[in-house]
Amino acid sequence: MLAQYSGIAPKSDLMLLQKLGEKLKGKSFLHINSTRAGGGVAEILQRMVPIINSLGIETRWETIEGDAGFFDMTKKVHNALQGNFEEISEDMWQYHLEVNRRNAERLDLEADAVLIHDPQPVPLIEYRKSGKWMWRCHIDVSNPVREVRSNIMRYARRYDAAVFSVAKFAMAMDISEFIIPPSIDPSSEKNRELTAEETDETLVKYHIPRDKQMILQVSRFDRFKDPIGVIKAYRLVKKYNDCILVLAGSPATDDPEGEAVLNEVKEYAENDPDIFILLLPPFSDKDINALQRSATVVLQKSLREGFGLTVSETMWKGKPVIGGAVGGIPLQIVHGITGFLVHSVEGAAFRIRQFLNNPGMVKRMGEKGREYVRTNFLITRQTRDYLSVWYVLENKGGEFFEL
Numbered sequence: 001m002l003a004q005y006s007g008i009a010p011k012s013d014l015m016l017l018q019k020l021g022e023k024l025k026g027k028s029f030l031h032i033n034s035t036r037a038g039g040g041v042a043e044i045l046q047r048m049v050p051i052i053n054s055l056g057i058e059t060r061w062e063t064i065e066g067d068a069g070f071f072d073m074t075k076k077v078h079n080a081l082q083g084n085f086e087e088i089s090e091d092m093w094q095y096h097l098e099v100n101r102r103n104a105e106r107l108d109l110e111a112d113a114v115l116i117h118d119p120q121p122v123p124l125i126e127y128r129k130s131g132k133w134m135w136r137c138h139i140d141v142s143n144p145v146r147e148v149r150s151n152i153m154r155y156a157r158r159y160d161a162a163v164f165s166v167a168k169f170a171m172a173m174d175i176s177e178f179i180i181p182p183s184i185d186p187s188s189e190k191n192r193e194l195t196a197e198e199t200d201e202t203l204v205k206y207h208i209p210r211d212k213q214m215i216l217q218v219s220r221f222d223r224f225k226d227p228i229g230v231i232k233a234y235r236l237v238k239k240y241n242d243c244i245l246v247l248a249g250s251p252a253t254d255d256p257e258g259e260a261v262l263n264e265v266k267e268y269a270e271n272d273p274d275i276f277i278l279l280l281p282p283f284s285d286k287d288i289n290a291l292q293r294s295a296t297v298v299l300q301k302s303l304r305e306g307f308g309l310t311v312s313e314t315m316w317k318g319k320p321v322i323g324g325a326v327g328g329i330p331l332q333i334v335h336g337i338t339g340f341l342v343h344s345v346e347g348a349a350f351r352i353r354q355f356l357n358n359p360g361m362v363k364r365m366g367e368k369g370r371e372y373v374r375t376n377f378l379i380t381r382q383t384r385d386y387l388s389v390w391y392v393l394e395n396k397g398g399e400f401f402e403l
């Protein structure tokens with residue numbers, strides 16, 4: 001399976017990945033998160049689990065189950081870790097633990113390495129069996145509500161290691177902390193090359209006209225993604241450039257706020273015939289791919305962002321991105337080189353117009369962005385990093401340099 005990345009991913013990543021595979025072959029690796037569809041974590045796991053399996057490491061991906069009350073609570077935790085004040089009672093924390101206890105009974109937690117993704121399943125550490133346990137935080141925790149962070153840390157500090165996407169998210173935890181940014185799979189349906197017919201098919205399906213320049217943002221309907229800010233920026237631009245705006249998003253089963261935010265966005269769009277709000281079914285990967293390839297300007301105007309896979313996805317397609325200067329976005333956008341970082345609606349509008357009016361600049365920056373993703377944000381690099389952390393934990397770092 002690694003062979004398909006040869007000539008695409010950096011050779012050094014592939015070599016190290018193969019070596020780590022040899023060292024860990026025959027062992028078992030368990031990933032647990034809270035949804036199979038929607039959002040970046042599921043996106044990565046879908047692609048990474050088969051790769052690790054192909055190395056001879058027996059890899060499973062499980063998701064925890066919970067009711068509406070559980071996911072309301074965990075969305076509050078998510079929002080609070082990203083800086084919004086939320087009221088979370090002691091009863092809710094107890095329920096968080098209780099739902100995880102039930103999941104621990106249902107799931108086989110036996111594995112040589114267990115990687116728990118995000119706060120929803122973090123209490124599973126209480127039911128740890130053997131193996132090395134790592135907690136993977138995908139959230140922007142640069143400015144969390146302290147009390148909520150402390151409640152999560154009660155569990156997180158009992159792991160063998162914690163993994164964050166960006167250095168400034170790391171916390172003083174008394175356990176090993178590693179920085180591993182997420183990644184995209186160049187061979188997935190979302191990122192593979194498309195023919196002109198395949199791209200057109202999507203535009204026809206969603207009745208998107210081809211005679212106007214397109215501004216696009218792809219993201220869950222989440223306030224931290226600032227869809228209203230995107231509409232405001234589009235309205236400023238629209239005074240000078242005739243263009244359309246496409247906001248595309250799918251529901252995620254662990255995100256109960258999506259519908260309310262979608263309604264707010266629709267209301268704010270006021271039936272503007274040039275705003276296309278697309279609620280796509282889960283796994284609309286080819287359609288997202290086609291939209292990213294068809295857009296003239298792609299935004300990720302987040303106000304908080306763990307990483308923002310959509311940025312690398314777009315850059316891989318040779319397009320620079322205009323992104324909020326938050327969380328993991330500045331890792332990907334080198335301001336003025338692979339895109340632009342913005343801090344306001346006005347800033348976003350200014351940069352959108354710059355791109356709409358300068359196709360040559362878009363092309364030049366887009367080429368640099370693709371190379372930047374190739375070097376830093378492909379799935380082979382991230383898989384290599386996870387296996388390295390596991391290997392280091394097993395060998396306490398001692399043997400590592402014998403590779």
Ligand code: UDP
Nearest residue numbers: 039040043219220248249250280308309310
């Ligand atoms: N995505 C999708 N369909 C949608 C909206 C988003 O497949 O309608 C994908 C998107 O292409 C990306 C992931 O979901 O791969 C979102 O990851 P990101 O890191 O940008 O944000 P998150 O949702 O994890 O906060």
